[in-house]
Amino acid sequence: MRILLIILRKEFLQIFRNKMMLPIIFIMPFVQTLVLVYAATLELQHTNITIVDLDHSQMSEKLCSKFDASDFFDVEFGQSDYDYLDKMLLTESTKAVLIIPQDFENNMRTGVKTQLQLNINAIDGQTAGLINIYVNQTILSLLKDLKPFVNKTDLMVMPASIQAKPRFWYNETLNFKHFMLPGIITILISMIGIFLTSLNLVREKEMGTIEQINVTPIKKWQFLSGKLIPFWIIGLFDLALGLLIGVLLFDLPIEGSIFSLFVFSGLYLFTAIGLGLLIADFADTQQQAMFTIFFFFLIFVLMGGVFTSVESMPDWAQYINRINPLYYFMKIIRAILLKGSGIKDMMNEFFALITYGIIAMSVAVWQYRKTN
Amino acid sequence: MSNENIIEVENLVKKFGDFTANDNLTFTVKKSEIFGFLGANGAGKTTAIKILCGILFPTSGKVSVAGFDIYKERDKIKENIGYMSQGFSLYEDLTVKENIEFYAGIYGVKRKVIKTRLNELVEKLGIADLKNKFVRDLPLGWKQKIAFSVAIFHKPKVVFLDEPTSGVDPITRRQFWDLIYEAVESGITIFVTTHYMDEAEYCDRLSIMVDGRIEAMGTPTELKTKYNAKNMDDVFVKLARKQSEENK
Numbered sequence: 193m194r195i196l197l198i199i200l201r202k203e204f205l206q207i208f209r210n211k212m213m214l215p216i217i218f219i220m221p222f223v224q225t226l227v228l229v230y231a232a233t234l235e236l237q238h239t240n241i242t243i244v245d246l247d248h249s250q251m252s253e254k255l256c257s258k259f260d261a262s263d264f265f266d267v268e269f270g271q272s273d274y275d276y277l278d279k280m281l282l283t284e285s286t287k288a289v290l291i292i293p294q295d296f297e298n299n300m301r302t303g304v305k306t307q308l309q310l311n312i313n314a315i316d317g318q319t320a321g322l323i324n325i326y327v328n329q330t331i332l333s334l335l336k337d338l339k340p341f342v343n344k345t346d347l348m349v350m351p352a353s354i355q356a357k358p359r360f361w362y363n364e365t366l367n368f369k370h371f372m373l374p375g376i377i378t379i380l381i382s383m384i385g386i387f388l389t390s391l392n393l394v395r396e397k398e399m400g401t402i403e404q405i406n407v408t409p410i411k412k413w414q415f416l417s418g419k420l421i422p423f424w425i426i427g428l429f430d431l432a433l434g435l436l437i438g439v440l441l442f443d444l445p446i447e448g449s450i451f452s453l454f455v456f457s458g459l460y461l462f463t464a465i466g467l468g469l470l471i472a473d474f475a476d477t478q479q480q481a482m483f484t485i486f487f488f489f490l491i492f493v494l495m496g497g498v499f500t501s502v503e504s505m506p507d508w509a510q511y512i513n514r515i516n517p518l519y520y521f522m523k524i525i526r527a528i529l530l531k532g533s534g535i536k537d538m539m540n541e542f543f544a545l546i547t548y549g550i551i552a553m554s555v556a557v558w559q560y561r562k563t564n
Numbered sequence: 565m566s567n568e569n570i571i572e573v574e575n576l577v578k579k580f581g582d583f584t585a586n587d588n589l590t591f592t593v594k595k596s597e598i599f600g601f602l603g604a605n606g607a608g609k610t611t612a613i614k615i616l617c618g619i620l621f622p623t624s625g626k627v628s629v630a631g632f633d634i635y636k637e638r639d640k641i642k643e644n645i646g647y648m649s650q651g652f653s654l655y656e657d658l659t660v661k662e663n664i665e666f667y668a669g670i671y672g673v674k675r676k677v678i679k680t681r682l683n684e685l686v687e688k689l690g691i692a693d694l695k696n697k698f699v700r701d702l703p704l705g706w707k708q709k710i711a712f713s714v715a716i717f718h719k720p721k722v723v724f725l726d727e728p729t730s731g732v733d734p735i736t737r738r739q740f741w742d743l744i745y746e747a748v749e750s751g752i753t754i755f756v757t758t759h760y761m762d763e764a765e766y767c768d769r770l771s772i773m774v775d776g777r778i779e780a781m782g783t784p785t786e787l788k789t790k791y792n793a794k795n796m797d798d799v800f801v802k803l804a805r806k807q808s809e810e811n812k
Contacts, residue, residue, distance in 0.1 A: 198669035202658065209657050404653030407617045409642040410670045 195410065199418030203392075207422055213388060217426055221433045224380050229372050229442065236322045237263060242270040242277065242286040249297035255334050259290075264326045281313055288312045288323050369442045374525040375498035377434035381457065382492070382518055384427040385464025386471075386485055393419050393472035394481045416557055420465050427461040428454060447532030453525065455535065459545045460521040466552030467517070473559040492518040517552075520544050568595045570722055570753045571616065576625035578611050585611040587776040589625070593722075593769075598744065598754040600767030604804065607773040609757040610650075613724050616755070617647050630721045643671070646715035646723035646752075650730060654711050656700035660691065663699060664714055671718035685713055705736035709743060716747050723747065725756040729763065741766055761796040772800065774807045 207213050243259060245252050259267045268286065270277060280286045291309040293299075299306035310327055314320035396402040405415060431454070438444030446453075468485070475481035495509060496502070496518035502510060513519040520541045527533035535542060571593035578586040585608045593599040603609045614620035616629055618638035627634035630644040654663045661682065668678045686692055689709065699707060708728060715723050725744075729737045741763070744754055756767065764770055764784060771781040780787055780803060784796055793799045 195670050195672070198666060202655070202662070202666045205662060206655065206657055399653070399656065400649065401653045401655055403619065403649055404647065404667075406619045407642060407645065407647040408667070408670050409639055409672075 196414050196417055199410070199414060200421060203418050203422045207392070207426075213392075216388065217384070217430065220383070221380055221430050221437065224376050225373065225434055225437045226441070228376050229369050236319065236326060238266045239264060239288070239319075239323060240268065240286045241265045241323075241327075242268050242280055242289045244270045244272050244277070244289065244291045246272055246294045247292050247296040251297040251300060251334075252292045254337075255292065255331065258330050258334055262326070262330060265330075277311075281311065284313065286313075287319070288327065290327060367443075370444060370530060371526070373434075373438045373442055373444050374529050375522065377431060377438070378496075378518060378522055378525055379493060379498060380434055381427045381431050381461060382464050382489070382521075384423055384430055385461045386468040386489060387482075388426070389419055389423045389465045389468035390472040390475070390481045390485055391478050392423070393469060394475050394478050397472075397475075398477055412557060412560060416469060416560060419469060420462075423465055423468075424458070424461050427464075428457060431457050444529065446529055448528035448534060452535045453528045456521065456524045456528070456538075456542070456545070459542070459549060460517065460524075463517045463545055463549035463552055466549055466556050469556035470552055470559065473556060492516050495519065497522045514544075515548075517545065517548050520548075569593065570595045570597075570630055571599075571755065572626070572628045573616075574626040576612070576615065576627055577623045578608075578615060578620070579623045584776050586615070586622075589778055591771055591778060591781060593753060593755060595721075595753055596748055596751055597769060598748060598756065598767045600764050600770040601755060601757040601773070602761075602764055602770055602800065603757070603773030608776040609773060610726055612773075613726050613755070613757065617645060617724055618642055644721045646718070646720040648711050648715040648723070648725050648728055650727045654699045654707060654714065657698060659696050659698055660702070660710055661695045663710075664717060667714050668717045673718050681717060685717075689713065705732045705739075708732060708736070709740060712740065712743055712747075716752055719750075720752065722753040722755060725754065727757055727759060730759060737763065761800055764796040764800075770796075772803055774803060779803050779807070 207217075241259065243256055245256060256267065256269070259265050270280070270289070272291070277289050281289060289309075289311040291311075293306065293308065295304075296306055296308075298304075308331065310324070312320045312323050396405065435444070435446070435450075435453075439446065467488075471481055471484050471488075475484060494500075495505070495513055496516050497513075498518075502513060502519060502523075505513075524533075524538055524541050524545075527538060569592045571591075573592070574590050576586055576589040577584065587608075589612060601609050601612065611620065615622050615627065615634065618629075618634060618641050622634065629641045632638075632640040632644070634641065654660075655666070658666065664682055664685070665678060668681070669675075673681075686695055691706075691710070694702060694706065694710075699710070702710070712723075712725070712728060715725075729740050732740075737760070744756070744766075748754055756763075758764060767784065769781070769783055770787060771778050772787075773779065780790070780799070782790070787793075787799050788795065791799045791802050793802060
């Protein structure tokens with residue numbers, strides 16, 4: 193026990209003297225939450241849209257003003273010069289072009305089916321889909337407003353429409369930041385766990401100090417605990433920091449218990465650190481470790497549901513996610529923060545992480561050799 | 565020097581694939597002896613040292629260090645030896661004092677004892693002003709002297725020095741050897757590899773390795789007589805020449 197304390201003292205001394213690690217521990221939480229949460233947004237706001245009104249009627253103007261009033265769109269009115277509109281789309285000056293045909297009002301009043309033309313820049317399919325939905329909703333809202341007016345004057349009976357009125361559970365205001373923030377925090381503590389632990393161990397190999405350690409009677413578990421415990425603590429510290437920023441600056445709801453969040457995070461960090469140590473076992477230089485981790489980390493992050501929904505991935509991808517620790521934790525942290533789930537609701541994830549952690553750590557300890 | 569053997573090696577073989585780094589080594593080292601382990605680069609010195617320290621498994625052969633078996637009692641061996649490698653492994657981002665406290669601590673030296681010995685060491689080496697400096701800021705000579713002091717701080721029975729003085733000036737080397745003599749007087753056995761043939765003369769006994777085998781063994785005087793040489797340098801060159809002629 194005394195030996196473990198001596199090792200821990202040395203590790204903390206070194207970590208706090210390391211000019212690379214300190215900013216990662218103390219500055220990165222701020223940069224990631226403040227910059228990434230705002231930047232990595234899928235929310236649609238102030239999208240440039242060009243409307244070409246060929247009708248110039250009361251109704252078409254009403255439609256235009258609907259778009260104008262919407263927060264989603266920044267409207268510009270264009271002429272029906274197709275070369276020009278083409279260029280606008282090409283140069284990204286506008287995201288979408290909506291063309292209101294000549295007989296729009298007339299057709300509406302007489303019940304003739306009328307079509308508006310919507311051209312969307314779909315390079316980013318997700319945004320294009322959203323624009324499509326918002327444009328349609330705006331047009332529909334016009335119909336709703338006009339319904340009594342249309343009925344009375346033209347005695348036209350419109351089919352009663354069925355409208356689903358959604359209620360957005362767990363994120364009622366559809367606040368994208370509340371979705372993103374747990375993801376960013378997950379990335380943050382994964383980096384602490386995997387990157388820092390791994391680099392720290394490999395650094396001893398590079399410096400040659402590991403050889404000196406190997407000739408001492410120090411036990412494997414003591415040495416590796418000395419590598420594990422500091423980053424476990426730092427990881428939880430950064431989690432707390434991330435949550436604090438979330439609550440203070442983004443009104444992040446914490447629906448579930450902080451306690452279970454920290455239990456799960458501790459478990460997840462244990463797994464992440466195990467993976468970090470495992471990679472360090474096989475790497476001889478920090479560069480090797482870095483590239484290896486980068487390879488896995490990208491896959492973990494992109495497949496784990498930080499930015500995209502795992503449910504909409506193909507089946508094979510969801511199978512791969514079963515060996516992605518980040519996937520489990522992503523699910524857990526969102527469920528606890530936004531849904532208020534507890535440990536009982538996430539027994540599967542709990543056991544998955546525990547199994548994963550034990551396997552990763554055992555292999556890492558087993559692979560670390562004091563004698564070759 | 566007593567007659568008690570502190571290191572016993574019998575038919576030690578170490579192979580890396582097809583390459584034989586240590587070819588049937590047999591030798592003993594006596595307590596409180598300075599045993600010089602010489603050889604050209606790549607002759608297999610470092611491999612042998614690593615096996616004796618328990619960080620490399622031998623392919624075959626019998627090895628015991630400080631009375632413990634290399635296969636079964638590596639942990640016991642590690643408690644009883646000190647080691648200083650070419651890269652002298654002090655932590656560059658820790659101070660001299662922190663390094664000593666760390667290494668002594670993991671050898672289980674009591675805190676009070678560390679404090680007393682540290683004060684003694686500071687006084688002996690005159691490093692009161694260096695004590696709280698980072699190792700990376702020290703001159704090479706000091707790093708080596710301190711690394712040696714760290715290696716014997718827990719009073720091991722044997723200390724292995726793998727080219728401890730490479731790259732420093734003759735005066736610092738001389739001072740380094742004074743530290744070695746002092747350690748021997750306190751009963752520590754020294755197992756040292758070196759490139760410098762003048763240092764070889766300081767050893768009680770020498771073995772010279774060529775291509776993984778021990779070609780010659782004995783006191784410096786014995787070797788010089790046997791090979792009809794003026795100094796150890798001459799012995800070394802003659803052995804190497806003989807070897808390359810055999811290879812033709």
